[in-house]
Amino acid sequence: MEGATRPLDIPENISFIEAFPILKREVNGHKLVYFDNAASSQKPRQVLDAIEEYYFKEHSNVHRGVHYLSQLATDRYESARERMRKFINAKSTREIIFTKGCTDGINLVAAAFAKKHLHEGDEILITEMEHHSNIVPWQMACDDKGGKLIVANVLEDGSLDYKDLKSKLSDKTKLVSVVHISNALGTVNPVKKIVAQAKKFGAYTLVDGAQAAPHGGIDVKDIDCDFYVFSGHKMYGPTGSGILYGKESVLEGMPPYQGGGEMIKTVSFEKTTFNELPFKYEAGTPNMAAAVGLAAAADFMDDFGVGNIAQIENGLLQYATERLLEIDGLKIIGTAPEKTSVISFIVDGTHPSDIGAIIDKLGIAVRTGHHCTQPLMDKFGLPGTCRASFAAYNTFEEIDSLVAGVKRAVKMLR
Ligand code: PMP
Numbered sequence: 001m002e003g004a005t006r007p008l009d010i011p012e013n014i015s016f017i018e019a020f021p022i023l024k025r026e027v028n029g030h031k032l033v034y035f036d037n038a039a040s041s042q043k044p045r046q047v048l049d050a051i052e053e054y055y056f057k058e059h060s061n062v063h064r065g066v067h068y069l070s071q072l073a074t075d076r077y078e079s080a081r082e083r084m085r086k087f088i089n090a091k092s093t094r095e096i097i098f099t100k101g102c103t104d105g106i107n108l109v110a111a112a113f114a115k116k117h118l119h120e121g122d123e124i125l126i127t128e129m130e131h132h133s134n135i136v137p138w139q140m141a142c143d144d145k146g147g148k149l150i151v152a153n154v155l156e157d158g159s160l161d162y163k164d165l166k167s168k169l170s171d172k173t174k175l176v177s178v179v180h181i182s183n184a185l186g187t188v189n190p191v192k193k194i195v196a197q198a199k200k201f202g203a204y205t206l207v208d209g210a211q212a213a214p215h216g217g218i219d220v221k222d223i224d225c226d227f228y229v230f231s232g233h234k235m236y237g238p239t240g241s242g243i244l245y246g247k248e249s250v251l252e253g254m255p256p257y258q259g260g261g262e263m264i265k266t267v268s269f270e271k272t273t274f275n276e277l278p279f280k281y282e283a284g285t286p287n288m289a290a291a292v293g294l295a296a297a298a299d300f301m302d303d304f305g306v307g308n309i310a311q312i313e314n315g316l317l318q319y320a321t322e323r324l325l326e327i328d329g330l331k332i333i334g335t336a337p338e339k340t341s342v343i344s345f346i347v348d349g350t351h352p353s354d355i356g357a358i359i360d361k362l363g364i365a366v367r368t369g370h371h372c373t374q375p376l377m378d379k380f381g382l383p384g385t386c387r388a389s390f391a392a393y394n395t396f397e398e399i400d401s402l403v404a405g406v407k408r409a410v411k412m413l414r
Contacts, residue, residue, distance in 0.1 A: 016393040019044045019300075023393060030363030033398045038183050038211060038342050038389030039367050040233045043297075047237060050296035054289050061285055063262060077288045080295035081278070084243050087298040088228060089219040094277040095251065097244040098291050102210040103133040105229030105244035106177075108281060109206055110137035112254040113175065117204070120146035122174040125203070127165065127189075128154040128379055129182045132372040134208045138177060147174070154379065158185035158334035166197055173203040181211035184371040184387070185334025186317075186342030188212075195225045204250065210234055214391065215313065215340060216306035226250045232290065236391075237297030241290035244281070251277050258283040309392045313341035316390040316399065323403045327410060333385050344371075344385035347406070350413040352386040358412060359405035366402070 017023055020042045025032050034042060054076060060069035062077045081093045090096055099105040118124070124138045128151055135149075142149050150173070152165035160178075169176070176198040181188050195205045206227040212218060213230035220228045227250070232241030256263055256274055260283035265273040274280050301309065320343055324330055329348030346352060356368035369384040370377045377384055388402060 019046070020393055021045060021048075027363040027365070028361050033362075033364040033401050035388040035390065035394065035398070035402060036365045036367050037214070037391040037394075038234065038371075038387065040239070041214060041236050041391050042393070043238065043293075044236055044300050046300045046303075047293045047296045051238060051289050051293040054292045059288070062288055063279070073288055077286065077291050080291040083295035083298050084291075087216075087218070088243070088245055089221050090245050091221065092248055094248050095245055097246065097251075097278045097281045098286055099229070099242040099244050100240050100287070101231035101233065101242035102208060102229050103231075105227075105242055106133055106206070106208065107137045108244055108257045109227050109229070109246070110141045112257045112281075113204070114141035114145050114147070116254050118142070118145040118147045118174055121172060122147045123150045123170070123172045124148070125150045125152060125165070125168055125173050125176045125198075127152045127160055127178055129158070129160065129185060129187060129373065129376050130177070130179055131183055131208065131210065132374065134177055134179060134206075135375070148172075151375075154185075154187075154376065155336075157336050158182070158187045159336040159338070160187065160189050162190065162193070165194065169198060169201045169203065171201055173198065173201050175204040175206060177206040177208065179208040179211070181209075181215075181340050181342075182334070182373075182376075183211050183342065183389075184344055184373040184376055184385070185336065186339040186344070186389075187334060187336040188338040188340055190338075191225065192223050195223055199224075211340070211342070215310055216301050217310070220245050232294040232297060235294075235297055236300055238290045238293035240287050241294040243294075248277060251281070256280050256283070260284045262286070304392060312392050312394075313390050316394055316396070317341045317343065319396055320388060320390070320399045320402070323399055324406070326403065327406055329410070330406070333380060333382065341390040342387060343389070344387045346382060346385050347410050350410055352384050354413055355386050355406060355409045358409035359402070362401070362405045362408075364402055364405050 022042050058072045060073045062074040081096050085093050085096050150168050153161040155161050180191050191207050198205045205225040207225045209228050209230040214235040226247050228245040233239040263275050263280050263283040265275050333344040352368040367387045
């Protein structure tokens, strides 16, 4: 490794500077320090190579042609589906729908599920820490069908108020949709327990795994949720890729989302019959290159070791928490006992975006603002926070640079 101090010995064959070409670049005359991983992570060469190889040697349209390239592209695309089935331990590839990302997956479920299952007076239960993409599609579905959005509270430390969630479940609850790991607070929610509780009321369940996928180790059979959604671009994969997992019986019971090619069996002007799963939910030519890249990202994570990723990120979280708290007037927003590699903070007498803009001049990328969780920021009475979020390629030295940068910014701003 490039002399960087790490919380553990990473596998010898992985050099992050070689694996992630973008980490070599400078920003504003400084070495890039990339702490905006919760928004989108950087991509290893393994993923970039897989996409290039697909376009250089294998591309054609899928599921349609008898010719060699079409069959090759179909094989690559369907192998990627099998790879992603394995990534989340789903029972069957029929349960793996390729999407553009997490938002796309939630919108698909909200539209198709509501059409079939949501009726006047039914309730959808979410939490105060949801990303806008796990709020707005449900609001739209409720508006359409006369349903009601119910919101479970978050406690002061950023944990879910589980008792409140439990008390808001009733026979009216049609679906519980909850984030696995909060992008704004880092809180890890007890999704297995929530799913089991929701089932007692006959409610369906969706887990937003956008921030959990980059850590790996997801087991949808164990969680036992009806739906699990995530994006590829936050887990070292390409933009425009994502997975919607749905239990086969539940997906079978819902109508299609979009109509078009691929999702049909037969079409006449009088009547159309729909394709089987998973194709019923994949209208039009899919993003094959993104699927191939996503599968390569899952390979990268496995090659590196999901346990190693977790250990590195936890070490970084702990170190960054200690070091940032050295700063006078700095407060961390989100201190739940179960927390992962996201630190949201504010500093007395400063605005988060001013801090972000100043440290950007030092080559340090953090996110500032409401993180697409405006209701959560309103609850805490904040305009937003600065958020540093870590990936396996980050180092202790980079955290030292962040702390020095924030100290400098605070000095300038006060
Ligand atoms: N949910 C959470 C928790 C997220 O962090 C994000 C992305 N910030 C999303 C949903 C939406 O993901 P995407 O924009 O990739 O669809």
